[in-house]
Amino acid sequence: MNSNPYLAQTDKAFWSRCVSRNFNADSLWGDNSKSALFHKDDLIVSAGSCFASNLIPWIEKEGLEYLRTEELPSQFKDLPENLGYRNFSAAYGNIYTARHLRQLYEQALGVRVPAEDRWHIDGMVIDPFRPGLAYPAESDAEFDLLKASHLKAVLTAFHKATVFVFTLGLTEAWQSKVDGSVFPACPGTISGIFDEEKHEFKNFSVEEITEDLAKFIEHLRESNPKVRFIITVSPVPLVATATQSHVLLASTYSKSVLRVVAEQVSNQIENVSYFPAFEIITGPQAPFEYFESDRRNVSEIGVAEVMNSLLQGLTTSNSKVIDPQIETKQMTKSKAGKLISEISRRIARAECDEAMMDKNL
Amino acid sequence: MLPEMQAGSEPEIAVCYSADWAAGPPGDKEYWDFVVELSRGKHVVIVWNGNQHNANFMFQTEPKFTILGVTENSYDQEVVPIPRAMIKDFFKISFEELTEIIPSLSNATSITLMNGPAPKPLMHIQNCILQDRYFTDIAKSLGVEMDDLVITSDSLRLELWNILAGLMATSAETLGANFLSAPAASRDALGLLSPEYCASDVTHANSKYGMLLIEELGKLKGKVPN
Numbered sequence: 001m002n003s004n005p006y007l008a009q010t011d012k013a014f015w016s017r018c019v020s021r022n023f024n025a026d027s028l029w030g031d032n033s034k035s036a037l038f039h040k041d042d043l044i045v046s047a048g049s050c051f052a053s054n055l056i057p058w059i060e061k062e063g064l065e066y067l068r069t070e071e072l073p074s075q076f077k078d079l080p081e082n083l084g085y086r087n088f089s090a091a092y093g094n095i096y097t098a099r100h101l102r103q104l105y106e107q108a109l110g111v112r113v114p115a116e117d118r119w120h121i122d123g124m125v126i127d128p129f130r131p132g133l134a135y136p137a138e139s140d141a142e143f144d145l146l147k148a149s150h151l152k153a154v155l156t157a158f159h160k161a162t163v164f165v166f167t168l169g170l171t172e173a174w175q176s177k178v179d180g181s182v183f184p185a186c187p188g189t190i191s192g193i194f195d196e197e198k199h200e201f202k203n204f205s206v207e208e209i210t211e212d213l214a215k216f217i218e219h220l221r222e223s224n225p226k227v228r229f230i231i232t233v234s235p236v237p238l239v240a241t242a243t244q245s246h247v248l249l250a251s252t253y254s255k256s257v258l259r260v261v262a263e264q265v266s267n268q269i270e271n272v273s274y275f276p277a278f279e280i281i282t283g284p285q286a287p288f289e290y291f292e293s294d295r296r297n298v299s300e301i302g303v304a305e306v307m308n309s310l311l312q313g314l315t316t317s318n319s320k321v322i323d324p325q326i327e328t329k330q331m332t333k334s335k336a337g338k339l340i341s342e343i344s345r346r347i348a349r350a351e352c353d354e355a356m357m358d359k360n361l
Numbered sequence: 362m363l364p365e366m367q368a369g370s371e372p373e374i375a376v377c378y379s380a381d382w383a384a385g386p387p388g389d390k391e392y393w394d395f396v397v398e399l400s401r402g403k404h405v406v407i408v409w410n411g412n413q414h415n416a417n418f419m420f421q422t423e424p425k426f427t428i429l430g431v432t433e434n435s436y437d438q439e440v441v442p443i444p445r446a447m448i449k450d451f452f453k454i455s456f457e458e459l460t461e462i463i464p465s466l467s468n469a470t471s472i473t474l475m476n477g478p479a480p481k482p483l484m485h486i487q488n489c490i491l492q493d494r495y496f497t498d499i500a501k502s503l504g505v506e507m508d509d510l511v512i513t514s515d516s517l518r519l520e521l522w523n524i525l526a527g528l529m530a531t532s533a534e535t536l537g538a539n540f541l542s543a544p545a546a547s548r549d550a551l552g553l554l555s556p557e558y559c560a561s562d563v564t565h566a567n568s569k570y571g572m573l574l575i576e577e578l579g580k581l582k583g584k585v586p587n
Contacts, residue, residue, distance in 0.1 A: 074422070076443065076451060124446075136444065142429040
């Protein structure tokens with residue numbers, strides 16, 4: 001038999017041997033030299049589309065620390081919040097595009113001030129870059145205070161992170177015609193007013209997204225040189241497209257672009273890993289049940305498969321040992337806050353109930 | 362509780378205050394049914410709650426927070442600014458019962474909502490807590506060291522109280538009632554409860570403050586709409 005390059009390949013190179021049968025999600029990346037994705041003492045920050053927030057409870061359950069720099073006192077934690085802003089390390093909410101991520105960091109550094117930085121609507125001051133916040137500012141002065149604090153929290157999180165997980169979500173976005181600032185949602189959908197004179201549609205190319213992501217990594221490493229990156233592509237299809245295409249075609253295009261960007265950036269930049277959440281959920285091997293019946297939202301078992309695969313790599317790595325019994329700093333802080341709150345309540349209750357006469361109560 | 366106050370020879374003003382709503386029914390319903398009967402043809406003054414800022418924020422939270430309007434140097438890196446809209450939403454539930462109670466008093470001549478006294482100075486609270494074994498025992502039972510408990514600043518407790526006053530004023534306006542805030546004479550230059558009106562506990566005003574309220578209510582008589 002003549003020699004050829006395929007003869008030297010292992011099973012993972014052959015569809016019939018590792019996809020048609022014996023599929024194991026861990027094999028997608030488990031023998032990769034970059035497989036040590038997390039270390040025991042990592043401070044993990046994540047950003048991206050909503051799929052990125054799914055990661056958080058899983059890694060915290062494993063005793064790893066998800067860095068949170070914009071937490072609320074425990075008294076306020078039961079109040080409603082829209083769109084999961086506070087799911088992330090700082091309350092930036094979903095960041096669907098690499099351009100948005102890059103611009104957020106530039107704002108936090110103070111080198112970028114968007115021309116359209118606030119909307120005055122119904123007596124409230126809305127942040128165009130967090131338009132769904134449940135509690136917007138009541139005045140410009142309050143907006144400035146809240147925004148400055150938020151950007152400081154972003155900067156702290158980004159600069160303290162030892163691992164930054166970014167999930168690429170969309171290529172389509174709406175931006176300012178004035179200065180190119182990208183909004184997380186089309187003005188007029190969640191809040192704001194759409195204005196053709198000021199807002200325009202943008203469908204980012206491979207080159208543009210690659211540059212945005214690479215620039216973000218480069219800029220962040222100027223202040224945080226050791227941060228490692230894990231890039232994923234969200235398997236969740238577009239909810240809608242602003243192009244003339246069928247949404248399925250637009251979604252396939254968008255995810256294809258993002259997948260190419262992830263490949264290029266992880267291949268070209270040191271300490272950037274690609275984790276194949278997209279393939280685990282959308283590959284032909286994936287069970288029908290990995291998506292909900294709307295064939296868009298990833299089901300719980302689909303999320304579990306991705307996370308188990310991610311954490312399987314974690315526990316098999318010889319560089320870290322995870323103790324599930326570890327009480328995270330997050331849990332400790334939360335407990336302390338609740339205790340202090342409880343003391344306030346008991347004192348007020350005792351005096352209001354006039355129960356001071358019987359202090360054994 | 363002062364179920365009724367004499368004004369002249371006829372009882373004309375009924376004063377009532379909210380019970381501990383956390384205790385729940387049926388006691389509250391019986392109480393307010395009684396007030397409905399008592400208030401026919403009278404000016405009703407409701408001293409509604411007033412301790413929410415203490416009940417939730419007497420001690421510095423973790424993380425520390427501030428709100429726009431707090432004057433001290435609390436806008437530092439360690440302090441999280443909380444939207445005022447969030448604080449209002451947090452307190453909103455403590456006013457919800459008013460939407461049932463005030464319409465039920467439709468036979469009253471007038472209805473006035475009144476808030477509690479202004480917050481006490483930090484030093485006063487600190488002295489009360491440190492001297493009272495009851496409070497140190499509460500902390501001990503919860504496994505909290507007294508040294509770890511930091512009383513919330515005067516400025517923040519005052520601003521929380523101001524927000525509560527604003528919410529009560531809004532409730533009064535929405536429900537067609539009058540609003541009467543804590544007497545200005547009871548407050549010091551910073552807006553806190555003056556020492557002469559402080560009871561010797563952590564949260565209450567004293568009987569002298571009560572007399573001041575009665576004076577204010579006397580002034581109110583004749584001013585409130587019939």
